[in-house]
Amino acid sequence: MMPVVALVGRPNVGKSTLFNRLTRTRDALVADFPGLTRDRKYGQAKVGELEFIVVDTGGIDGTEEGIELKMAEQSLAAIDEADVVLFMVDARAGLTVADEAIANHLRRCQKKTLLVANKTDGIDADSAVSEFYLLGLGDIYQIAAAHGRGVLSLLETALAPQLEALAAEREAVEAEEDDGEELEFDEQDLAEAMEALDELEEEEATPFEDLPIKLAIVGRPNVGKSTLTNRILGEERVVVYDMPGTTRDSVYIPMQRDERDFILIDTAGVRRRGKVHETVEKFSVIKTLQAIEDANVVLLVLDAREGISDQDLSLLGFVLNAGRSIVLAVNKWDGLSQDVKDDIKRELDRRLGFIDFARLHFISALHGSGVGNLFGSVVEAYESATRRVNTSMLTRIMQMAQDDHQPPLVRGRRVKLKYAHAGGYNPPRIIVHGNQVKDLPDSYKRYLINYFRRSLQIMGTPIRVEFQEGDNPYAGLKNKLTATQLRKRKRLMKFIKKK
Numbered sequence: 001m002m003p004v005v006a007l008v009g010r011p012n013v014g015k016s017t018l019f020n021r022l023t024r025t026r027d028a029l030v031a032d033f034p035g036l037t038r039d040r041k042y043g044q045a046k047v048g049e050l051e052f053i054v055v056d057t058g059g060i061d062g063t064e065e066g067i068e069l070k071m072a073e074q075s076l077a078a079i080d081e082a083d084v085v086l087f088m089v090d091a092r093a094g095l096t097v098a099d100e101a102i103a104n105h106l107r108r109c110q111k112k113t114l115l116v117a118n119k120t121d122g123i124d125a126d127s128a129v130s131e132f133y134l135l136g137l138g139d140i141y142q143i144a145a146a147h148g149r150g151v152l153s154l155l156e157t158a159l160a161p162q163l164e165a166l167a168a169e170r171e172a173v174e175a176e177e178d179d180g181e182e183l184e185f186d187e188q189d190l191a192e193a194m195e196a197l198d199e200l201e202e203e204e205a206t207p208f209e210d211l212p213i214k215l216a217i218v219g220r221p222n223v224g225k226s227t228l229t230n231r232i233l234g235e236e237r238v239v240v241y242d243m244p245g246t247t248r249d250s251v252y253i254p255m256q257r258d259e260r261d262f263i264l265i266d267t268a269g270v271r272r273r274g275k276v277h278e279t280v281e282k283f284s285v286i287k288t289l290q291a292i293e294d295a296n297v298v299l300l301v302l303d304a305r306e307g308i309s310d311q312d313l314s315l316l317g318f319v320l321n322a323g324r325s326i327v328l329a330v331n332k333w334d335g336l337s338q339d340v341k342d343d344i345k346r347e348l349d350r351r352l353g354f355i356d357f358a359r360l361h362f363i364s365a366l367h368g369s370g371v372g373n374l375f376g377s378v379v380e381a382y383e384s385a386t387r388r389v390n391t392s393m394l395t396r397i398m399q400m401a402q403d404d405h406q407p408p409l410v411r412g413r414r415v416k417l418k419y420a421h422a423g424g425y426n427p428p429r430i431i432v433h434g435n436q437v438k439d440l441p442d443s444y445k446r447y448l449i450n451y452f453r454r455s456l457q458i459m460g461t462p463i464r465v466e467f468q469e470g471d472n473p474y475a476g477l478k479n480k481l482t483a484t485q486l487r488k489r490k491r492l493m494k495f496i497k498k499k
């Protein structure tokens with residue numbers, strides 16, 4: 001599971017600045033809860049190979065009342081869901097009463113907390129931060145969020161256990177019988193290598209058809225997720241237990257439909273009663289993001305009556321970034337006049353045109369219409385994402401694309417595509433090898449992606465096409481491979497050498 005880092009601190013200490021630096025161009029997801037004037041923001045970030053979720057809790061100062069108190073509760077809930085809290089203070093402003101109030105609170109939470117002094121640029125930082133030791137939170141990490149100074153080492157400390165686990169896994173694989181020998185390929189070797197690759201793929205193939213499809217039902221608050229889940233489960237509704245642990249646990253419900261096994265990941269089902277922050281626990285962005293990460297297929301529920309909101313689009317962005325397959329369901333399609341329906345469809349066309357590969361369903365979870373059809377699209381999306389395509393087929397398709405529309409000249413030389421092979425599933429990754437391929441313009445890359453998509457009839461899942469210079473099927477990939485892929489590469493190299 002992706003770890004969660006929460007940014008906490010009084011207003012103006014630089015939380016947004018740090019948040020933006022960590023998440024860069026990635027989408028931020030803003031959760032606005034009714035009645036709250038301030039938003040919490042969620043984003044995805046990366047340190048080394050480790051992906052994590054960042055939450056900007058949007059400022060608490062420990063003295064809140066009324067609406068402010070509600071907001072503070074939101075922040076506290078975020079702390080509850082986090083693995084690490086970065087408690088930010090302003091090195092220039094010095095220690096304030098609000099900082100002390102927050103520190104007191106954090107001590108009570110018993111969360112792993114790092115005290116971070118921001119805005120240490122251009123001042124005598126050591127003496128400026130010394131008074132913050134009074135907070136009794138131990139070491140002080142000095143950063144300048146605006147310039148990025150100190151941020152990397154802060155993250156490396158904050159996420160040390162997670163990073164170590166990842167590194168250990170990698171080392172274990174690298175240590176496995178590596179004789180360090182690099183292989184040279186000529187045309188003949190290459191043909192054999194590709195054949196070997198196909199054989200190995202087949203040998204190692206996990207029978208995806210035999211695995212249950214993990215389906216996450218996600219969407220903004222109130223779009224009808226619970227109603228839909230109950231409708232799908234119908235009479236078979238399994239008794240779910242309130243799982244112990246943190247609020248971010250979703251409920252995993254096994255079910256069968258048309259002789260196929262599914263696991264529903266229910267982000268809406270659990271209701272903890274009698275707790276203070278009711279709104280927070282009903283809808284948790286973190287829980288939603290974790291569910292997306294863990295799913296094979298995401299059913300994104302939209303509310304016909306609300307149209308498409310920015311939050312819907314950010315959720316969609318997360319699904320696509322995570323490489324998950326997607327089916328869209330526009331719910332509450334009952335009792336609308338034809339004019340209204342037409343309007344909604346036009347808006348959907350306009351705003352969702354960029355994912356024309358996703359199936360769109362109009363349903364009423366309340367009355368059940370359209371719900372049964374969802375599963376066809378879910379299975380289709382899953383099968384698209386897991387279909388095995390061998391090297392010779394991918395190379396043939398690539399060749400056809402190249403013949404139909406030849407790549408442009410780059411620096412006076414024609415880009416030449418040589419062959420393509422599968423680099424993974426879920427989402428499908430296709431790796432194209434050739435000369436100067438890295439210099440292909442984006443328009444040609446998009447053309448290739450669409451060509452693969454149409455030829456392979458891939459629906460409901462993003463596909464990734466990567467470009468690799470030269471012939472060696474795995475040269476230069478090493479640092480991009482996950483531990484499992486690396487293991488596979490090793491076995492492949494051995495296999496080829498034996499031949």
Ligand SMILES: Nc1nc2c(ncn2[C@@H]2O[C@H](COP(=O)(O)OP(=O)(O)OP(=O)(O)O)[C@@H](O)[C@H]2O)c(=O)[nH]1
Nearest residue numbers: 011012013014015016017058059119144145146147
């Ligand atoms: N000198 C300096 N200024 C910074 C740094 N980081 C943030 N600032 C400034 O501090 C001010 C507040 O930064 P924000 O990121 O908006 O702070 P925040 O904690 O998100 O504030 P709220 O949104 O009010 O909660 C801005 O004017 C930033 O430009 C830094 O590293 N050095």
Ligand SMILES: Nc1nc2c(ncn2[C@@H]2O[C@H](COP(=O)(O)OP(=O)(O)OP(=O)(O)O)[C@@H](O)[C@H]2O)c(=O)[nH]1
Nearest residue numbers: 221222223224225226227268282283332364365366
């Ligand atoms: N008209 C109509 N109303 C619906 C439909 N589906 C759900 N609703 C209503 O929408 C409201 C929200 O439904 P829920 O199923 O609780 O929504 P949710 O997405 O689970 O909400 P959270 O748990 O708050 O995230 C309820 O009042 C439902 O009765 C539908 O198909 N048509």
